Amino acid sequence: MKTMVYAKRNFKELMSDPLSLIFTIGLPSFLLVFMVMLNDSLGVNDAFKVENFVPSTIIFSFAFITMFSGMLIAKDRSTAFLMRMFISPLKAFEYILGYIIPLLIMALIQIIILYTIGFMIGLSFTINVLISIPFLLLIALLFIGIGLLLGSLLKDQQVGPVSSILIQIVAFLSGMWFSLDLVGGLFKQIGYVLPFAHGVDMIRLILQGHYIEMLYALLIVSLYTLVSIILSIIFFKKNMKE
Numbered sequence: 001m002k003t004m005v006y007a008k009r010n011f012k013e014l015m016s017d018p019l020s021l022i023f024t025i026g027l028p029s030f031l032l033v034f035m036v037m038l039n040d041s042l043g044v045n046d047a048f049k050v051e052n053f054v055p056s057t058i059i060f061s062f063a064f065i066t067m068f069s070g071m072l073i074a075k076d077r078s079t080a081f082l083m084r085m086f087i088s089p090l091k092a093f094e095y096i097l098g099y100i101i102p103l104l105i106m107a108l109i110q111i112i113i114l115y116t117i118g119f120m121i122g123l124s125f126t127i128n129v130l131i132s133i134p135f136l137l138l139i140a141l142l143f144i145g146i147g148l149l150l151g152s153l154l155k156d157q158q159v160g161p162v163s164s165i166l167i168q169i170v171a172f173l174s175g176m177w178f179s180l181d182l183v184g185g186l187f188k189q190i191g192y193v194l195p196f197a198h199g200v201d202m203i204r205l206i207l208q209g210h211y212i213e214m215l216y217a218l219l220i221v222s223l224y225t226l227v228s229i230i231l232s233i234i235f236f237k238k239n240m241k242e
Contacts, residue, residue, distance in 0.1 A: 003094045004101070011102035013072060024068065025110055028061035029117055036121050054118035055203035056176030058136060059196065061110045062143040063170045067163035069103050069147030074156040077239060092237035096229070100144055107140035108133075132206045139199040139221060145228030152235040174200045195224040 015021075032053060039048035090098070111133055119125055146166070150159050171177060173187075174196035180188040191197045202217035 002090055003098050006090065006095065006098035007101035010072065010099055011105065014068065014102055014106060017068075024061060024064040024106065025113055027064070028057050028110070028114060031060075032057040032114060032117055033121060050118060050122045051124070051207060052204060053176070054114065054123050055132070055136075055207060056174065056200050058111055058114045059139055059174065059199050059203065060167075060170055060176055061114065062107060062140045063163075063167040065103055065107060065110075065140065066143045066147035066150070066166055067160065069099060069144050070149075070151035070154070070159040070163055071156065073099055073148055073151030073236075074154060074159045077151070078156045093233050096148060096233050096236055099148055100141070100229075103144045103147075104137060104140060107137060107144070110140075111136050126207075128207045128209055132203050135202060135206060135218070138218075138225060139203070142195060142199070142221060142225040142228060145225055145232055148232035149228055149235065152232055152239060169194070170196050173197060176200060195221050 035048050036050050036053055039053075115123070115129060123129075147163070150162055154162060173180075173191040173194055175191065180191045180197060198217040198220040202214045202221060205211075205214035205217070
């Protein structure tokens with residue numbers, strides 16, 4: 001109950017910032033429609049086909065959650081708010097959970113909106129779409145964990161630039177714009193050392209019904225998610241002690 005009260009406060013804080021809603025929902029929605037329609041006209045890239053680009057765009061939209069989750073916790077650290085909150089009986093993992101819950105709700109809203117737009121521009125509705133939603137939330141949790149880790153480590157004014165770099169990394173190393181196999185070499189190796197390309201592959205395989213093939217990608221994403229959440233709790237606890 002204490003955690004839910006804190007989560008409710010954080011949700012209101014997120015909703016009070018219309019700019020975050022524009023970036024996390026509006027920009028990916030425009031990108032999805034524009035690129036799919038352009039590719040339908042020109043037919044130049046399989047990555048932009050609606051069945052491939054919808055999951056890519058959803059995962060790309062989670063990168064903005066990283067930015068705003070990091071900025072939210074860093075802003076709270078830079079003010080007297082958290083100093084006052086630390087007198088409460090909440091533990092470090094309960095604080096982190098209080099940030100995660102509203103951010104996962106925002107991620108679910110992103111998933112529903114972008115899938116709906118996908119259906120409107122040609123994506124077929126199958127049971128695989130519903131099956132993919134929990135796995136998309138797992139990927140969202142990865143991005144949230146990274147954001148909370150950045151917010152626990154960096155100052156308020158530092159989170160934005162670092163998160164912007166992450167957004168570019170996700171865009172170019174996840175395979176959303178082009179298959180990493182086309183470039184190959186070191187570029188592909190770096191892409192698959194990071195979890196983002198595995199996340200894109202996992203959701204695409206689920207939508208195609210290839211559940212066995214996606215297990216390795218699921219393992220990689222799960223490990224990165226677990227590590228990011230654990231590290232964010234550790235560094236947040238360190239801030240509490242300081």
